[in-house]
Amino acid sequence: MSKNHEFNQEIDVVMRxxxxxxxxxxxxxxxxxxxSRLTIVQxxxxxxxxxxxxxxxxxVSELGEHLGLAHNTVSGLVSRLEKHGWVVRRKCDKDRRRARIQLTPQSEQLFRERVKHATDFWQHTFGQLSTADQENLIGSLKKLKQVMAKPVWPSYAQLHPRDADHLREKFETELDELAQAKLKLVGIRLIxxxxxxxRNEHELAAYLNQAASEEIRHTNQLFTLLGHGEHFDRLLSALIDEDQIVxxxxxxxxxxxxxxxxxEELNLLQQMLQDSHRYRRWFRDVHKQTNR
Structure with a gap:
């Protein structure tokens, strides 16, 4: 067996x-x-x-860029963290309309404990070796560190380019997310x-209906700005796909x-199923007619 083959086997052991x-x-x-009742994403x-x-x-936008998540997703994530005392929103000194997300003392304590847990873990692991083995292993690790290339990480600017095209694309994405959020508000206001x-609260009902009407107008304007009206067939097709999922x-x-x-719950679900089936059939027929 050649020395190179033996060395390759040893490298395989190191990697394992x-x-x-x-x-x-x-x-x-x-x-x-x-x-701590935290998900990995949280x-x-x-x-x-x-x-x-x-x-x-x-x-929220900065955190979203770091995590690679949409603005609405991060906003909901932050709300859940805030609810459980992990973060707090504070008004920005430069712009009082905007908020900055900061860690609470509870979160800072979590990171202090994490360092301690990591130290305890490695002490327990190395503690199972003899003193001589510990010294030999530490010496070998120090030598390995010396010969390893120093890591050169890409900068945040390289990972998140901010050229004109990128900024425009990001802005349009956030506009689209805003439109989707307003659509949800329409449904909530109407309900x-x-x-x-x-409840015979007719003035409140009138206000909610008016607000829903304005949300529809705003959303329609956003869709027009984003050019969604030019892709009506694609949007209708996406709606049919969503109906299928529901x-x-x-x-x-x-x-x-x-x-x-x-x-009552079962009767409601059965009625919803019948209605959903009717919607799907009707939308499919409309889609076929528009494609003729």
Whole structure:
């Protein structure tokens, strides 16, 4: 057996050990996060705030760029973290209309404990070796560090270019997210208007209906600016796809519903399924006619 072949086998062992060490550290990390009732995505958000926003915090847009998530997704993520005391929103000194997201003392304590947990983990691991083995291993690791190339990380600007095309694309994406958020507000306002009518709060119902009408106008204007009106067929096709997803979810709910035939929830789901089936058939027919 050649020396090169033997060396390649040793390298394979080193790589397996490194992967095993990474898996051990990751599992320990997850064990730390779970008791805090944090998801991995939530912890990643806290970690970026810890690394890059310890002094002045970060805006929702900045945090979204770091995490690679949409503005609406990050906004909901921050709201959940704020609800459980991990972050706080503070008004920006330069622009009082904007908020900066900052870690709370509870989050800072989590990161202090994480350093301690990591130290304890490695002390326990190395503690199982003899003193001589510890010295030899540490010496070898120091030599390995000396011969390894110094890591050169791309800058934040390189990872997140801010040229004119990028900024325009980002702006249009945020406009589209705003339009989608306004669509949700339309539905909520109309539902609340129905409830207000049943409670004989007619003035409130009228206000909610008017607000919903204005939201529809704003959303339509946003869609026009974004050129969505030029892609009507594509939007209609996407709506049909969404209806199919809802239809399948209703079927799953009916299959798993812990209800009897007389339960109100089951009757409602069955009615929704019938309505959804009717919508799908009608929209498919309209789509076929527009494509002729």
């Amino acid at each position: 050990v490194m992967r095993h060490a990474q898996a051990a550290v990751k599992s320990r990390f997850i064990q730390e996060v779970v008791p 912890f990643n958000a806290l970690q970026h705030l810890h690394w890059y926003g310890r002094e002045s915090g970060m805006s 609340l208007a129905r409830i207000a009518e049943k 239809y399948e979810e209703l079927l799953t709910l009916l299959d798993n519903a812990p209800c009897t035939e007389d339960d």
